[in-house]
Amino acid sequence: MYDKHELCKKIAEIYPDIGECGIGIEVDYSDDKNVWIVHLKKGEHELDHHLEIADADRCMDGEQCVGLGLEIAQLKSNIKGQQF
Template sequence: MYTKNQLCEKIISVYPDIGECGIDLNVEYDQDKKVWVVQLNKDNQTLKTYLEPEDANVCMEGKQCIGLGMQIYQLRDNIKNMRDS
């Protein structure tokens, strides 16, 4: 098992520009829904997505980060587009 900080570090390693372009990242595990909640904040805008533990596990084991990567990519893109519009 891994911590939310380890998952945050993994997300940042896949998308290092998250912190650099002023996008804050927060990760929490939702015990009720049994999913990771990944939240991106930029300025006064917040978007979040839910990441299944299976997708997070595979990525954390270094096998593949496709599930995690696709969701974070879409979330990051959405928050950037919100600011541009």
């Protein structure tokens, strides 16, 4: 098993542009929902993504998390003032 720090680090490795564009990232586990909550933030733009356990496991195995990748693209688009 892995903790939120390990998952956060792995997500940053898989999506290196998160750090490049300065998006803040936080990861917490929700016992109520049984999902990881990935919080992305840059300036006034914020986005929460619910990452299912199976998807988080794939991320930890070095595979891209498709849903999270789409959310990151949406946030970057919003930051640039474009619609996604």
